[in-house]
Amino acid sequence: MKKDTSELAGYVLERFERYKEGRKPFEERWEEAYYNTIGEYSPSVQGQWRGREATGSKLFVRLTRHKVRTASRHLEPALRQLRFDLRGEAGDERALSELKAEIERILSFARAADHLVDMAWEGAWSGTGILRVPVLAERAETVFEIDSATKLWTASAEKRPYPAVRNVPLWNFYPDPDSGNVEEGEGVIELHRLYPHQLRAMVGRAGWDFAAVEALVKEGDTSSEERWESSLRSAVGGSFGADSKKLRVLEYWGVVPASLLKKAGIELPEGAGEDVEALVIASNGRVLKCSPNPWVPAMRPYLRFRWEPVPHQFWGVGVAENIRDSQKMINGATRLLVDNKALAGNCMFEIDAEALVPGQDLSTVYPGKKWVLRPGAAGPAVRPVPVPDVSPVLIEMINLFTAFADETSGVAIGLDSADALGSQTATGLSIAQSAALEGYRSIIRRIDDEVIEPMIERIYRWLMEYGDTALPKAPARVRAVSQTATQAKELRSQRLMEFINLLGGGFGGLPANPSEETLAGKIDLGRVLEELADTLEVREIIKTKGGADGHR
Numbered sequence: 001m002k003k004d005t006s007e008l009a010g011y012v013l014e015r016f017e018r019y020k021e022g023r024k025p026f027e028e029r030w031e032e033a034y035y036n037t038i039g040e041y042s043p044s045v046q047g048q049w050r051g052r053e054a055t056g057s058k059l060f061v062r063l064t065r066h067k068v069r070t071a072s073r074h075l076e077p078a079l080r081q082l083r084f085d086l087r088g089e090a091g092d093e094r095a096l097s098e099l100k101a102e103i104e105r106i107l108s109f110a111r112a113a114d115h116l117v118d119m120a121w122e123g124a125w126s127g128t129g130i131l132r133v134p135v136l137a138e139r140a141e142t143v144f145e146i147d148s149a150t151k152l153w154t155a156s157a158e159k160r161p162y163p164a165v166r167n168v169p170l171w172n173f174y175p176d177p178d179s180g181n182v183e184e185g186e187g188v189i190e191l192h193r194l195y196p197h198q199l200r201a202m203v204g205r206a207g208w209d210f211a212a213v214e215a216l217v218k219e220g221d222t223s224s225e226e227r228w229e230s231s232l233r234s235a236v237g238g239s240f241g242a243d244s245k246k247l248r249v250l251e252y253w254g255v256v257p258a259s260l261l262k263k264a265g266i267e268l269p270e271g272a273g274e275d276v277e278a279l280v281i282a283s284n285g286r287v288l289k290c291s292p293n294p295w296v297p298a299m300r301p302y303l304r305f306r307w308e309p310v311p312h313q314f315w316g317v318g319v320a321e322n323i324r325d326s327q328k329m330i331n332g333a334t335r336l337l338v339d340n341k342a343l344a345g346n347c348m349f350e351i352d353a354e355a356l357v358p359g360q361d362l363s364t365v366y367p368g369k370k371w372v373l374r375p376g377a378a379g380p381a382v383r384p385v386p387v388p389d390v391s392p393v394l395i396e397m398i399n400l401f402t403a404f405a406d407e408t409s410g411v412a413i414g415l416d417s418a419d420a421l422g423s424q425t426a427t428g429l430s431i432a433q434s435a436a437l438e439g440y441r442s443i444i445r446r447i448d449d450e451v452i453e454p455m456i457e458r459i460y461r462w463l464m465e466y467g468d469t470a471l472p473k474a475p476a477r478v479r480a481v482s483q484t485a486t487q488a489k490e491l492r493s494q495r496l497m498e499f500i501n502l503l504g505g506g507f508g509g510l511p512a513n514p515s516e517e518t519l520a521g522k523i524d525l526g527r528v529l530e531e532l533a534d535t536l537e538v539r540e541i542i543k544t545k546g547g548a549d550g551h552r
Contacts, residue, residue: 003265005212005287011260012252012282016189020226022177026315027228030126030170033320034232036064036327037125043231057338061330063405064125064320071319071411072121074440079116079447082107083481084456092474102471103459109139110164116451118167119305127318129305130173132190133455134163134462136205163462165455168302171228175314176254182302187254190302191226193246199288212286216247222284223248249288252280253300266290299458303451307443308410319409326405330398337394344389355381453480496532 035042039062041049049058084103086096107113115131123129140157147154172191179185196217203210256278258268264287268276277298281289293299306316320327351362355377365382373381457478464473 003263005264005290006285008256008260008264008280008290009282009285009287011256012189012250012280012287013285015187015252015254016174016191016250019174019177019189023174024227027171029321031228031231032324033064033125033127033318036320036324037068039065057335057342059331059335059338061327061334063330063402064323064327067319067323067405067409067411068121068124071124071409071440072117075120075124075443075447076117078444079120080113082113082116082452082456084452085479085481086460086476087479088474088476092476095472095474096476098472099460099463099474099476102463102467103456106162106459106463107165110137110162112165112455115165115167116447119451120447122167122170123305123307123316123318125318125320126170127307127316127321128170128314129307129451130168130170131303131305131451131455132166132168132301133303133458134301135166137162137164161466163459171226171232173302177314180312180314182300182304185254187252188300188302189253190251192249192251194249195246199247199249207289207291209286209288212288216283216286216288219284221247247283249281249283252282253293253302254278256280261290261292264290266292268292295461301458303454305447305451309446319411323405323409326401326408329401330405333394333397333401337391337398340387340390340394343387344391348385348387350383350385352377352379352381355379448480453478456480496528500528500532 031042039060041058041060084100086100086103088096119129119131138159138161140159143156143158144153145156146152168190174189174191175182176185176187182188199213199217202208203213254277255275258272258274258276261268261276261278266278269292272292277293279289279291279293280287304314307319308317308322310317347365349365353362355373356362357372357374360372371382460476460478463471467473
């Protein structure tokens with residue numbers, strides 16, 4: 001039976017067009033949020049200025065960038081120190097311990113922490129982050145063998161597969177617009193732009209159609225660039241669509257009619273039903289790879305994180321969108337402030353040319369310049385034109401919207417603010433720190449529940465099904481504890497600060513009897529300081545004994 005993949009390729013393309021249309025309203029918001037985050041005016045705004053030949057200041061206040069960076073920085077420690085447990089039956093402790101060690105090893109060389117930080121940054125500015133796990137990857141490991149005759153060791157490289165982790169750029173991800181999450185919708189599509197050599201490198205893997213890939217490479221990409229690609233070109237550089245050698249590839253994970261899969265020559269398991277969860281990779285009307293979903297039960301390899309969830313909506317709201325209006329007002333007020341200062345701080349003159357003797361240079365004014373008037377001229381020929389200085393009103397407006405941005409963003413500046421730095425007591429500093437971190441606890445909890453725990457569970461499933469047979473295995477349940485550990489660290493930090501404040505007050509001061517030792521004298525202050533530095537993750541600033549001696 002001859003394979004017919006044209007209908008299957010059209011099925012994927014039709015869904016891509018529908019998903020793209022449903023995402024358009026959000027793309028406009030993301031574009032504005034993205035340019036606010038990088039601290040530049042969008043091409044549409046710059047085009048308006050060129051259209052009306054706007055003059056004056058084009059200053060951009062990078063408030064959004066600071067807020068997004070602050071929010072991401074507060075989450076980074078928890079994401080770089082992943083904490084999880086494998087809980088199983090009694091007697092499986094050894095197997096679970098080795099499984100956990102293997103998962104930690106995979107997370108390390110997969111650089112999972114870096115991808116999680118990238119996902120958190122994307123979630124902070126756009127409201128949504130997408131993590132792909134597992135991604136089948138290979139790692140070359142060095143294997144040493146000894147020659148029994150020569151007693152010499154020889155090294156060889158052995159490629160071993162492992163489940164990798166990858167942050168998916170928000171722009172490349174297209175979910176079903178009628179669904180509120182990844183798993184319940186009809187499907188999801190990831191847009192790839194790949195060079196021909198990248199496509200050819202994948203042909204060696206199972207399921208790829210070599211002839212279709214070669215035909216695609218020979219034909220080239222006939223698709224047009226997406227609207228957001230042309231918009232972002234000025235910010236990220238590069239080229240897309242017809243101006244690029246890259247090929248557009250659509251990777252679809254979702255429901256596919258069984259009839260289309262059978263026409264494409266795909267063998268289906270018994271009892272598959274009329275609709276089958278499948279993977280289809282297509283480009284330019286060709287199917288490059290197609291197979292039933294390899295997981296049992298079926299699983300789509302994408303995890304979604306929302307900075308601020310919106311009920312019944314797939315996409316979340318981020319810091320940049322929350323302070324969008326404040327960013328606009330602060331930019332406008334700051335530009336007015338600079339322009340007003342330029343006018344109010346420089347003298348302008350009104351010159352009556354009819355009252356002056358002809359031949360005088362009217363274009364330059366300098367101290368001591370003499371003006372020659374016509375005989376009988378009435379009134380001064382040169383009069384200053386004062387421009388009122390309205391900077392106090394503009395500064396008040398800037399401060400108002402800066403405070404409004406602090407409230408609406410949910411990002412407390414905390415220890416970065418002047419008020420916190422000016423705290424006179426440890427209690428004041430502790431309160432400021434607690435307020436700064438309060439808003440992140442729910443975010444860390446969502447990351448634990450929506451990303452870290454499912455990510456560890458999927459890596460665990462991969463090890464159980466495809467991992468090394470020599471690795472001990474046991475059934476287990478995964479539980480992420482990053483949020484719990486973060487709360488415990490915050491609580492200990494606050495208690496240490498309160499204790500230091502207690503020692504600095506009257507309770508730790510001079511004793512009533514001069515022969516008695518003060519409370520502060522009974523405390524190992526160096527150890528207290530080290531403990532506090534550990535909880536605040538600034539241990540490196542504490543001098544060691546050798547370092548202290550070197551500064552004497």
